[in-house]
Amino acid sequence: MGLREKKFRGVLLNSALIGASLFSMNTHAGEGYFGWVYGLDLQPMGKYEFEQRLQLTRGQETGTFDFWQGRTELEYGLSNDVQIAGYLNTYSINAARNYTNPDICDQGISPCTGGYGVQGLQHHADTFHQTSFDGVSIEGIWRITNPVTSPIGVGLYLEPTIGNLKNAIESRLILQSNFLDDRLQLVGNLVYEIEHLKFDVEPIEETVLDFVGGVTYRILPKLNIGMEYRFHNDYDGFSFGNQTQKAHFIGPNIHYAEKNWWLTAAMRTQIGGECWDPGTAECSMGKVWDGHGRNEYILKFGMPF
Numbered sequence: 044m045g046l047r048e049k050k051f052r053g054v055l056l057n058s059a060l061i062g063a064s065l066f067s068m069n070t071h072a073g074e075g076y077f078g079w080v081y082g083l084d085l086q087p088m089g090k091y092e093f094e095q096r097l098q099l100t101r102g103q104e105t106g107t108f109d110f111w112q113g114r115t116e117l118e119y120g121l122s123n124d125v126q127i128a129g130y131l132n133t134y135s136i137n138a139a140r141n142y143t144n145p146d147i148c149d150q151g152i153s154p155c156t157g158g159y160g161v162q163g164l165q166h167h168a169d170t171f172h173q174t175s176f177d178g179v180s181i182e183g184i185w186r187i188t189n190p191v192t193s194p195i196g197v198g199l200y201l202e203p204t205i206g207n208l209k210n211a212i213e214s215r216l217i218l219q220s221n222f223l224d225d226r227l228q229l230v231g232n233l234v235y236e237i238e239h240l241k242f243d244v245e246p247i248e249e250t251v252l253d254f255v256g257g258v259t260y261r262i263l264p265k266l267n268i269g270m271e272y273r274f275h276n277d278y279d280g281f282s283f284g285n286q287t288q289k290a291h292f293i294g295p296n297i298h299y300a301e302k303n304w305w306l307t308a309a310m311r312t313q314i315g316g317e318c319w320d321p322g323t324a325e326c327s328m329g330k331v332w333d334g335h336g337r338n339e340y341i342l343k344f345g346m347p348f
Contacts, residue, residue, distance in 0.1 A: 073118060073126075076267055076298045078309025078341040080257040082230045083186050083196040083219045086120035092347040093117055100159070102337035104327050106141030107170075108158045110134065110336070114180075124189070130180040132206055136160045139170040142332070146324035159334030160208055163244035178206025190219040190228075200232075211238045213251075231256040237281050249287070250278040259298065267298040271311055275331075279321060290316030290331040292339065307343040 073086040075094065086092055094116040101109050113133040121127050138161050140154045148155035148166050155166045165171045182202040190196030200215035213236040220229045234253040239246060253276065259269030273292040279285045294311030316331030318324075325333035 073120075073345070073347060074298070074300055074305050075307050075343050075345055076228065076259040076269070076296070077230065077257045077271055078296050078307060078343065079273065079311070080230050080255050080271055081184070081198075081200055081215060081217055081232055082228065083184075083190055083198045083217055085124070085126040085184060085186055086118050086347070088120045088123045090120045090347060091117065092345055094343060094345045096341065096343045098339065098341040100334075100336040100339050103141045103158065103332045104330065105143050105154060106156070107137060107139040108141045108332075108336055109137040110159055110334075111136075112177075116182075124186040126182075126184045126186075128182040130182070130204075132177040132180060132204070133175070134160060134177050134208065135174040137170075137172055142166075144324045144327055158332065160242055162242055175207060177208055178204060180204040180206075184217070190221045191225060195220050206241075208242050209238050209240045211236055226261040228259050229256075230258075248280050250281055250283055252276045252278065252283075257296065259296065265300050267296075267300075269296045269298075270294070271296055271309060273311060275316075275335075277322070285321070286319055287322030288316060288318045288325060288331045288333075290335060294339075304344065304346045306345075308341070310338060310340045312338050 073092050074084055076082060096114040096116070098112045099109065111134060115131045116128050118126055118128040138156050138158050140156055142148065142157040143154045147157055156168055156171050157166055160173070161171045180202055185199045187197045187199065188195065196219040198217035200217055202213045204211045213234065216233040218231045221227065232255045234251065234255060236251040238249050238251060240249070254274045255271065257269055257271040259267045261267045271294060275290045275292070276286060277288045279287050291314050292311040293314055294309060296307065296309035298307045299305065313330055313335060315329055316326060318326035318331060325331060330337070
């Protein structure tokens with residue numbers, strides 16, 4: 044091998060090393076690349092991260108419906124493959140004459156005010172406004188296999204919630220595969236949740252079975268872009284009774300990371316839905332409205348320490 048060829052190969056090797064370091068810099072364990080999809084980038088053992096989320100569900104067939112949800116979280120790496128977290132939850136509702144289906148209102152009055160969090164006794168009011176502390180959640184994630192060292196990362200997630208609007212237990216099966224030196228991530232979650240909704244005149248028991256999935260790609264050393272999808276299904280009761288609704292949502296996400304903080308923004312729009320008895324009144328115009336909207340937005344800020 045000649046001297047010129049050795050120098051050329053040395054330049055290529057150094058360029059590759061520099062490129063790899065550029066793509067790995069400004070990344071750290073525990074980053075939230077997605078809005079609603081959970082991945083397997085967990086906090087290392089003994090490390091903490093503060094995370095703040097703000098989510099808005101907006102727009103129904105008519106009138107006004109804005110449901111804001113805030114979640115303040117503290118994560119901790121119990122081990123390198125087990126992460127625990129605690130949340131403080133808040134909400135704010137602004138609804139006005141947003142239901143046109145008379146079946147959702149007593150005595151067939153139409154239009155009326157309704158939606159997730161709107162108390163049943165307020166259905167006949169023109170408007171409903173409420174801002175309150177909701178409750179608390181705790182979360183645990185166990186990473187069984189790591190997508191950095193295995194073809195498919197597998198994890199289990201559990202989150203019980205006690206709140207003013209609902210009590211719930213949510214579980215997820217998390218699957219993740221990384222490609223192109225971890226710059227490309229494909230993540231899917233199978234979500235099973237039982238909910239006891241407490242804000243209506245009569246409490247509602249239901250089961251949620253969702254699939255959420257997403258892709259994210261690091262286009263610059265500090266910047267990721269991607270897409271997310273949700274296939275939502277509701278069932279009456281806690282034991283998969285009659286299916287009451289299904290809906291599809293899709294939208295983009297963007298993630299930016301510095302050494303000591305990161306920021307993720309995402310949105311998704313409802314592209315179609317359907318309802319069945321006993322929830323037929325929650326649908327119109329090919330969309331599902333009860334706890335959903337035309338569009339959903341989320342902003343997440345994280346700071347490890």
